[in-house]
Amino acid sequence: MEEVRASAAWVASCSSHVVVDSAGIERAVENIQEIPRIEWDFEGIHYFDNGPLTVQYLFVLDTLNFCFWPDKDLSYDHLASGLKAALENDKSVFDADRLQKFTGPQLRDLLKWPRPLPLEDERIRLLHEVGFELKRSFGGKASNLVETCGKSAAKLVATVTSLFPGFRDHSVYKGHQVFLYKRAQIFAADLFGAFKGRGYGEFTDIGSITIFADYIVPAVLQQLGVLKYSSTLVRMIESDNEILSGSEEEVELRACSIYAVEKMRDLLRVKSGKQVLSIELDLWLWAFGVRCPSLRHHRTLSIYY
Numbered sequence: 001m002e003e004v005r006a007s008a009a010w011v012a013s014c015s016s017h018v019v020v021d022s023a024g025i026e027r028a029v030e031n032i033q034e035i036p037r038i039e040w041d042f043e044g045i046h047y048f049d050n051g052p053l054t055v056q057y058l059f060v061l062d063t064l065n066f067c068f069w070p071d072k073d074l075s076y077d078h079l080a081s082g083l084k085a086a087l088e089n090d091k092s093v094f095d096a097d098r099l100q101k102f103t104g105p106q107l108r109d110l111l112k113w114p115r116p117l118p119l120e121d122e123r124i125r126l127l128h129e130v131g132f133e134l135k136r137s138f139g140g141k142a143s144n145l146v147e148t149c150g151k152s153a154a155k156l157v158a159t160v161t162s163l164f165p166g167f168r169d170h171s172v173y174k175g176h177q178v179f180l181y182k183r184a185q186i187f188a189a190d191l192f193g194a195f196k197g198r199g200y201g202e203f204t205d206i207g208s209i210t211i212f213a214d215y216i217v218p219a220v221l222q223q224l225g226v227l228k229y230s231s232t233l234v235r236m237i238e239s240d241n242e243i244l245s246g247s248e249e250e251v252e253l254r255a256c257s258i259y260a261v262e263k264m265r266d267l268l269r270v271k272s273g274k275q276v277l278s279i280e281l282d283l284w285l286w287a288f289g290v291r292c293p294s295l296r297h298h299r300t301l302s303i304y305y
């Protein structure tokens, strides 16, 4: 994930709307006695059977793991628990052949959602893409895809982003390509979390994964005083103005979040001598953010997060 780390650091070094505040990082880290251990699936909403079907479920989940906010009643929980119920009801629902044939109304029915999902046509296109490529290259099974990566999370992210175009979460910022790879990285992290670092979740390089730059974590980092926004950006977020995907503001919010958490991780290592994973920091920050209803986040229509 060197390209994610390096390009996020580069954005932070020349950003115009978001500042990573070193003093804020020091204060935040000083206040942390110990990183609260948040259990993966603390919500109890994910499917798990310790086998290949769980891998298929997580791949479909992370194919669709983006953009819930345009519908004020919809959240990630609905997606995770809706897909779980669908799989419990029909073990072949995420077979590659069936993924290639999904329609919007069928996905809505599956999730028991009464109206069109945000970016529903994109969600369907991505399901088709995943079904097609899984069938073409991996005998239809996401578990085979994971097995070809030889316990390397970095290889898994590289394979997913090279074979499945919908996972290629990158931007061009001030002329430079910036890699963020939120859904590809969270797929590796979800495997690691669900399988508790064993079996399909065993990765020798899990420390290489960065945080997942979504719309919750930047808002938490701002509240902690780790990120500082320009007054124009504050106004845009507070007035719920859409921030365009690929705009300087949007890339800075996401890239500076990645960079800031890497800095927090470095400082924690120096302070306590302990190695903390970025994904542990991510889950702690994210779980805090989703439990905080007053948190205002930026609004971008995007298939990446």
Ligand SMILES: Nc1nc2c(c(CN[C@H]3C=C[C@H](O)[C@@H]3O)cn2[C@@H]2O[C@H](COP(=O)(O)O)[C@@H](O)[C@H]2O)c(=O)[nH]1
Binding pocket: 039, 040, 041, 042, 043, 065, 066, 067, 068, 069, 074, 075, 076, 077, 190, 193, 211, 212, 213, 214, 215, 216, 217, 282, 283, 286, 290, 305
């Ligand atoms: N950085 C980060 N972002 C994450 C997650 C997760 C879920 N991870 C699961 C894995 C194990 C745990 O038990 C979690 O359940 C979702 N998201 C993002 O949040 C947003 C949804 O927010 P809201 O509209 O309020 O539901 C949306 O962009 C979604 O893509 C995470 O872990 N980290």
